Amino acid sequence: MRTTQAQRRFSSGLAAVSGLLVSCHSAFAAGIGQPEPWQMGRQVGVTENARDIHSFEVGLHWLSLVISVFVLGLILWCIFRFNEKTNPTPSKTTHNTMIEVAWTIVPVLILVAVAIPSFRLLRTQLADPKADVIVKVIGHAWYWSYEYPQTDKGGGFTFDANLDESKEPKLLATDNEMVVPVNKVVKVQVTSADVIHSWGMPSLGFTTDAVPGRLNQTWFKADREGTYHGQCRELCGTRHAYMPITVRVVSEEAYAQWLAEGKTKFARLDDGSKLADAR
Incomplete structure (x- = not known):
């Protein structure tokens, strides 16, 4: 009997959470042709250019997230790896050629990866097709x-x-x-x-x-x-x-x-x- 009641409570709770997620998704969903209450994203694009802009924006957000998580991981690693208790004798290293080359080249590669789709979007927007x-x-x-x-x-x-x-x-x-x-x-x-x-x-x-x-x-x-x-x-x-x-x-x-x-x-x-x- 207790097991049955617990299962019912669990099912009711799961249904409530699912309903909340569905309502939140519908509330945050982008509108078609007009804004919606609590909308979080762009409106639904009805041109190829609008959809490309949205895809580019989403890609940049994911890239920013990856970079932010990576930097946060480095900061936490330095805090726990090189604190006074864990590392009583600090290193006196002042240069590391590989790291210096990496932190110069990697940002350049990231900017190039961002620039390519960005320039492609600009080229599409500035194109001059024959008008109907x-x-x-x-x-x-x-x-x-x-x-x-x-x-x-x-x-x-x-x-x-x-x-x-x-x-x-x-x-x-x-x-x-x-x-x-x-x-x-x-x-x-x-x-x-x-x-x-x-x-x-x-x-x-x-x-x-x-x-x-x-x-x-x-x-x-x-x-x-x-x-x-x-x-x-x-x-x-x-x-x-x-x-x-x-x-x-x-x-x-x-x-x-x-x-x-x-x-x-x-x-x-x-x-x-x-x-x-x-x-």
């Missing part, structure tokens, strides 16, 4: 404007995107959304009309400064439909915290329909060509 869609993003105090150039598929209009406090997620939704097709190279040209802003999208894996008088350019290729949220990432004034970004990734058919609707929904540009040329 071009969108110009303009930062204002404190909202964003989006310009779609005139193409054979439509476009030729501009619209503003302001914070919409009636929508969810709170302080991240906008009244109008930047819409792009899935699995297409989207080139984003970013600038500002007043002060420095920063157009950042965690799930897409990039942040680009919006600088007055300068046209910065980046690109992404989302491989998953959905709505993704970001914010201005440059302290730009009193309402900096109220400059959300919403990007909706849709199918090609839905994108074509949205372009057609945009001609009547949004004011048209002068000639539909107010963007810098991009390949």
Whole structure:
């Protein structure tokens, strides 16, 4: 009887611990397109670049952990091996060629190992693939404007995107959304009309400064439909915290329909060509 009760208690305790671990995992899990309460990691990447950044970051964390544990082990070994009680007669050694060579070469090799994937990421981010869609993003105090150039598929209009406090997620939704097709190279040209802003999208894996008088350019290729949220990432004034970004990734058919609707929904540009040329 006692054994049965003990087993039941153990099973109940194990179930409670398992439930706690599951709840903690779900609480700390990264969100898709938006942050989650108690989130500990990055948002789920929907571009290859975002996933590569996450993998690189995780690798650096493990490397840092290994180095930290190794250094801690050396410190503890020195404390217990060379204290006065264990080693009453201290060594008078001042040089050790092998150790000096090792602690010079090993850090260099570690830096090279870190630099290779880092440079590969930078090369991908700075690559200039042929664009399927071009969108110009303009930062204002404190909202964003989006310009779609005139193409054979439509476009030729501009619209503003302001914070919409009636929508969810709170302080991240906008009244109008930047819409792009899935699995297409989207080139984003970013600038500002007043002060420095920063157009950042965690799930897409990039942040680009919006600088007055300068046209910065980046690109992404989302491989998953959905709505993704970001914010201005440059302290730009009193309402900096109220400059959300919403990007909706849709199918090609839905994108074509949205372009057609945009001609009547949004004011048209002068000639539909107010963007810098991009390949």
